[in-house]
Amino acid sequence: MNAAPITLTVLGHRGEEKRFTFDQPTTCVIGRANDCDIVLDGLEHLDVSRYHCQLEFDPPGVRVRDLGSRNGTFVNGVKIGQRRTWERPWEVQRDEFPAHELQDGDELRIGDVVLRVHVGAPADAALTPF
Secondary structure: OOOOOEEEEEEOOOOOEEEEEEOOOEEEEEEOOOOOOEEOOOHHHOOOOOOOEEEEEEOOEEEEEEOOOOOOEEEOOEEEEOOOOOOOHHHOOHHHOOOEEEOOOOEEEEOOEEEEEEEOOOOOOOOOOO
16 A cells, blocks of 8 residues: 655745645755756845755655754744754754654745645646646
8 A cells, every 4th residue: 555645735936836746755955056956046045045945755654854044944933943053054054853643734934935745745746847
């Protein structure tokens, strides 16, 4: 029996939505750098760090960890991580910040970008590049 897939819905500034579905254990880094799994680039994402946060999928579970971002990562409006103002990105250990369990319906905010977590989403919400 397969575990329920997890779908992230990225809500864009202009009302557009992108969906990413994960049905196998994997990690996903979100940020502005071209080698991130979900790249948030452009002038509207200058408040997103190059390597902002990491999602750890093990369906039906998912956890998020801030990677020492400059502006912080928020779950349902609560800040879960941010590097100290005097630290440079290369001075922060990626595992310094604890991982936080996400539940169905939780909202993750990275800069001005909101991602909604759905557990058990329909299979037609295929992985789409952002």
